[in-house]
Amino acid sequence: MYDLLTNLLGNQIVAYVIAASLPLIFVLTFVLFAVLAERKVSAHMQDRLGPMRVGWHGIIQTLADMLKLLQKEDIVPEGADRPLFNLAPLLTFLGTYAAFAAIPFAGIYVGSSTAIGIYYITAVSGLVVAGLLLAGWASDNKYSLYGAMRTAAQIVSYEIPTAIAILTMVMVSGTLSLMKISDMQTAHFWNWWILGGPETGIVKFLLIPFMIITFLIYYISSLAEVNRTPFDLPEAESELVSGYHTEYSGMKFAFFFLAEYANMFAVSAIAVTLFLGGFHSPIGYLGHSLGIDWLIPVEQFFWFAFKGTALVFVQMWLRWTLPRVRVDQLMVICWKYLIPYAVVNLIIVGIITLL
Amino acid sequence: MALKTEELVLNMGPQHPSTHGVLRLLVELDGELVVNVKPIIGYLHRCFEKHCEALSYNQIVPYTDRLDYLASMSNNLSYVMGVEKLMGIQVPERVEYIRVIMAELQRIASHTVALGTYGLDIGAFTPFLFLFRDREKILDIFEATCGARLLYNYIWVGGLSHDIPDEFVPMVKKFIKEFRPTIEEVNELLSFNKIFIERTANIGVLPPDTAINYGITGPSLRGSGIKWDLRKNDPYSIYDRFDFDIPVGEGKVGTVGDSWDRYWVRMLEMEQSLRIIEQAIDNIPDGDVHEMVPKRIKAPKGNVYVRAENPKGELGFFILSDGKNNPFRVKVRPPSFVNLSVLGELSKGYLVADLIAILGSLDIVLGEIDR
Numbered sequence: 001m002y003d004l005l006t007n008l009l010g011n012q013i014v015a016y017v018i019a020a021s022l023p024l025i026f027v028l029t030f031v032l033f034a035v036l037a038e039r040k041v042s043a044h045m046q047d048r049l050g051p052m053r054v055g056w057h058g059i060i061q062t063l064a065d066m067l068k069l070l071q072k073e074d075i076v077p078e079g080a081d082r083p084l085f086n087l088a089p090l091l092t093f094l095g096t097y098a099a100f101a102a103i104p105f106a107g108i109y110v111g112s113s114t115a116i117g118i119y120y121i122t123a124v125s126g127l128v129v130a131g132l133l134l135a136g137w138a139s140d141n142k143y144s145l146y147g148a149m150r151t152a153a154q155i156v157s158y159e160i161p162t163a164i165a166i167l168t169m170v171m172v173s174g175t176l177s178l179m180k181i182s183d184m185q186t187a188h189f190w191n192w193w194i195l196g197g198p199e200t201g202i203v204k205f206l207l208i209p210f211m212i213i214t215f216l217i218y219y220i221s222s223l224a225e226v227n228r229t230p231f232d233l234p235e236a237e238s239e240l241v242s243g244y245h246t247e248y249s250g251m252k253f254a255f256f257f258l259a260e261y262a263n264m265f266a267v268s269a270i271a272v273t274l275f276l277g278g279f280h281s282p283i284g285y286l287g288h289s290l291g292i293d294w295l296i297p298v299e300q301f302f303w304f305a306f307k308g309t310a311l312v313f314v315q316m317w318l319r320w321t322l323p324r325v326r327v328d329q330l331m332v333i334c335w336k337y338l339i340p341y342a343v344v345n346l347i348i349v350g351i352i353t354l355l
Numbered sequence: 356m357a358l359k360t361e362e363l364v365l366n367m368g369p370q371h372p373s374t375h376g377v378l379r380l381l382v383e384l385d386g387e388l389v390v391n392v393k394p395i396i397g398y399l400h401r402c403f404e405k406h407c408e409a410l411s412y413n414q415i416v417p418y419t420d421r422l423d424y425l426a427s428m429s430n431n432l433s434y435v436m437g438v439e440k441l442m443g444i445q446v447p448e449r450v451e452y453i454r455v456i457m458a459e460l461q462r463i464a465s466h467t468v469a470l471g472t473y474g475l476d477i478g479a480f481t482p483f484l485f486l487f488r489d490r491e492k493i494l495d496i497f498e499a500t501c502g503a504r505l506l507y508n509y510i511w512v513g514g515l516s517h518d519i520p521d522e523f524v525p526m527v528k529k530f531i532k533e534f535r536p537t538i539e540e541v542n543e544l545l546s547f548n549k550i551f552i553e554r555t556a557n558i559g560v561l562p563p564d565t566a567i568n569y570g571i572t573g574p575s576l577r578g579s580g581i582k583w584d585l586r587k588n589d590p591y592s593i594y595d596r597f598d599f600d601i602p603v604g605e606g607k608v609g610t611v612g613d614s615w616d617r618y619w620v621r622m623l624e625m626e627q628s629l630r631i632i633e634q635a636i637d638n639i640p641d642g643d644v645h646e647m648v649p650k651r652i653k654a655p656k657g658n659v660y661v662r663a664e665n666p667k668g669e670l671g672f673f674i675l676s677d678g679k680n681n682p683f684r685v686k687v688r689p690p691s692f693v694n695l696s697v698l699g700e701l702s703k704g705y706l707v708a709d710l711i712a713i714l715g716s717l718d719i720v721l722g723e724i725d726r
Contacts, residue, residue, distance in 0.1 A: 046484040142365050146387075146707070229478060230550055233708075241372060323550045324478025326708045327387055 022109065023100035030305075031261040034312060035062045041313065042320045072250035079140035080247065088135035089248065089255035095127030096263045103269045104179045106279050106300035117178035118166055121270060122159070125225070128263065129155045132244050135256070139247040147243025150233045150327060157334045158224035158231075164342035165218035168349050169193060169274045172207070178270075182278030189282035194275040206352045210345055215275045217342050219311075222267035224330070226260065229319035233327055268311035272304065276311075279304035362390050365707075369398045373476050373711045376721030378695075380710075387706045392699045396692075399725035407685035412438050412652040413512055415685070420506035422689065423723040425468050426666045428461035428497075431510035433663035436591060437672040438512045441659045442652065449642040450514050451593045456527065456635050457497075457509065458592075458663075459628040463534070464493040465666035466574075466621045466628075469718040473618055474545050476715035477554050482545040489537045492530045499526065513648030519639075527636050531629050538625060546622060555618060556609030559701045559713035563612065569697045572690050573668025574624060575717055578604040578617035585664040597634050599627045614716035621718070651680055667691050667718055689723040 006015040036051070036058065043050025051058030076085055102117035104110035114120060129152055136148020173181050173193070184198050185191045194211050196204035224231035233243075240246070245256045272278060279300040287295030325333065367380040374380060377398035383391040403422065407415050419434045420427040432454055439446065467490040471483035494504045499520050501509040509516050545551050561571070566579045576583055584601045586594040602623035604616030654676040662671040668690025675684040694717045701717075702710045 042480070046481050047488050048484065142363065232478070320481050321544070322479065323474065323545070323548060323554060324708075325550055326554055326706060328706065329553055 027262045030265050031258050032062045034261045038316050041316045045320045069250055069254045074250045077140055077247050081138040084134045084138035088131050088138060089252045091134060092128055092131030093255050093259040095124055095131055096259045096266060098124040099266045102178060104182050104279060105304050106297045108297050110179055116176045119176050122163055136244040141247050143240045143246050144244050147240045151244060154330060155225055157331060158221040161217050161221040161338035161342045162225060164346055165214050168214045168346045172349060172353055178273050182273055185277040186280045189277060192277040203352060203355050210349050213345050217338055219271055221338055226263045226267055228315050230322040230325050231330060232324055233330060264312050264315055265308055268308045271311055272307040276307050375719055378721055389702050389705055389710050392702050394695055394698055396724050399721045403726040404685055404687060407682055409681060411680050416511060417508040420508055421722055422726060423665060423667055423720045424505060425720055426461050426465040427507050428457045428509060429665045432458050433661060433670045434672050435510050435512050437659050437661040437674045440661055441654045441674055441676060444513050446514060447642050448640045450644050452635050452639045453515060453519055454510055455592055456632055459631045460493050462628045462666045463625050464490050466625050470621055473715040476711050477551055479545055482541045485537060485541060489534050496526045512652060514645040518644045524636055527632060531633060552608050552615060555615040555712055557613050558709050559614045559716060560610045561612040561701060570693045571697055574620045575617050575694050578620045579612035580604050585662060585669060591663055597631045599630050614712050617716040653680060665690055668694055687726060691719040692724045695719050695724060
């Protein structure tokens with residue numbers, strides 16, 4: 001995309017800025033609707049209506065909330081470490097947003113078509129932990145501290161099964177580039193990696209169950225990484241009030257909120273890219289059959305957003321169905337189940353690919 | 356060199372989402388482990404007992420509403436029974452039937468709040484709203500009867516404030532029909548959810564002898580496997596006429612007396628309450644709902660202690676009369692207050708998250724603890 005823009009505009013810096021802010025537009029719109037969707041989804045699951053007053057069926061409720069947050073007084077607690085306190089929400093959002101740079105939204109658009117996309121994403125997501133830890137530490141609040149400690153333990157632990165699941169995918173696909181992984185799963189949905197990918201014959205059929213396991217391991221640990229129920233311990237409302245962001249108000253709080261929802265989409269987008277065909281259509285392109293070239297990227301973007309949103313919906317569904325696990329059970333799930341399964345799975349997939 | 360460490364003192368409450376009101380818990384924590392818990396109460400103290408000494412017997416009734424504000428009907432009943440016993444009043448059959456139906460509806464309403472908020476404590480939001488949806492129907496019945504939704508002031512000395520409206524019986528029947536599926540729904544969604552069981556089974560085990568030593572009553576006592584329910588063991592009103600069971604904790608998924616058992620006993624009790632209502636609703640005799648009681652009640656000299664099985668446990672009223680218009684002394688034995696006293700012993704050595712689960716399973720109401 002950056003190259004395309006450079007050619008188009010003839011100016012590198014402008015091209016940089018535009019290429020970097022395109023995902024921001026997407027993220028902001030996504031969050032705007034995801035927050036509303038969460039409230040509507042939860043409401044309808046619970047026999048309620050949800051927001052109904054602001055706009056038709058509350059459609060601009062999030063906008064109203066945002067305006068309210070903008071007007072709020074920006075309170076910094078007396079004992080807080082001011083620079084760190086201010087830095088934390090920024091760092092958290094930065095870590096989340098940086099991941100979007102390597103996610104291919106469509107055939108023609110990826111922020112940076114680096115050859116080590118997935119590796120880069122795994123690395124920058126680590127920034128999020130630093131942000132949350134800072135928030136917890138700088139707030140000078142015991143609940144925040146507990147929340148931050150839990151977050152750090154949780155995210156660092158769950159990065160391992162996530163990384164092993166990603167490694168499995170890297171191994172079968174033979175590349176770290178998300179664009180290349182996406183392009184391997186083109187044409188039809190039976191080419192998706194969750195269904196054995198472009199492999200043929202017996203290997204494909206042997207791969208299917210293990211690919212599904214890999215997907216589940218990735219999805220479960222990604223839930224923990226974005227602190228969603230049943231792994232939402234860092235902000236466990238009934239125990240820790242709101243965990244690390246207890247002391248935050250106004251726009252700084254909004255940044256945490258933004259980061260949370262952006263992160264939800266980011267992990268779903270990675271799952272889509274790795275397992276569910278990325279931006280490719282499961283049923284072929286209308287643009288191909290009609291012979292309209294510009295329609296294809298639009299369709300690709302639609303499919304990408306659609307699949308990503310579908311996974312986000314599952315996250316919401318789980319949140320409004322399940323209770324929360326306890327901190328020791330969380331670690332048991334990770335260290336006693338997910339990591340061993342992931343490692344064994346990695347070995348088996350390795351053997352199958354050698355066939 | 357070993358690092359010097361000390362316990363972290365965490366002030367949970369009085370403003371905290373899971374302390375069920377304005378309870379303050381002074382928690383000493385070693386990492387996430389609870390070393391010591393000290394409940395600090397009194398944030399809702401309203402001098403109820405002292406206040407009673409300046410009020411006439413009828414004027415006290417609305418104040419009893421505010422004790423356990425989730426079970427106002429039951430509080431009314433318990434207090435009114437005391438005054439009636441003191442004065443030797445026998446209320447009409449119709450009144451007794453309506454009182455029992457009201458008390459049992461109130462028990463269901465109180466248990467829905469207890470179970471719903473318990474799910475909320477564990478992190479499940481949806482069962483809470485499912486249960487509240489049905490509690491709403493009970494409140495509608497109460498509203499149709501006496502106009503109030505929370506603080507009813509309905510059961511008066513010698514009778515009731517109003518007779519039941521015509522739509523009362525169909526409304527109750529409709530509620531019974533609609534509530535049974537909700538129980539099943541909540542069982543599927545919460546009671547037998549793997550995560551919920553993991554969180555509550557074997558947590559906060561209350562052995563029967565400890566429970567008795569602390570004077571625990573109500574579902575929390577029965578969760579420990581002790582079959583003690585005043586409706587059966589010391590029948591009051593007309594409870595001896597109905598056929599119902601006393602569910603006790605059996606350690607179905609863990610140990611007898613764990614948090615899950617206390618939760619499950621409440622779940623089963625709702626079904627038993629439905630059974631009582633079903634038996635009573637068709638047999639309400641005709642008649643007046645006001646026994647002839649003078650406007651200014653003058654109780655004879657003497658004292659009386661009555662107790663009734665409230666949703667939270669045994670609610671006792673001690674009323675001492677010196678023959679004047681006002682009682683000389685009123686003492687309340689609030690079940691929540693007694694039940695809360697065991698929290699410190701129950702939660703030692705568990706994690707913070709378990710502390711919340713244990714507190715929730717005791718089902719306390721601060722209006723009653725602080726009075």
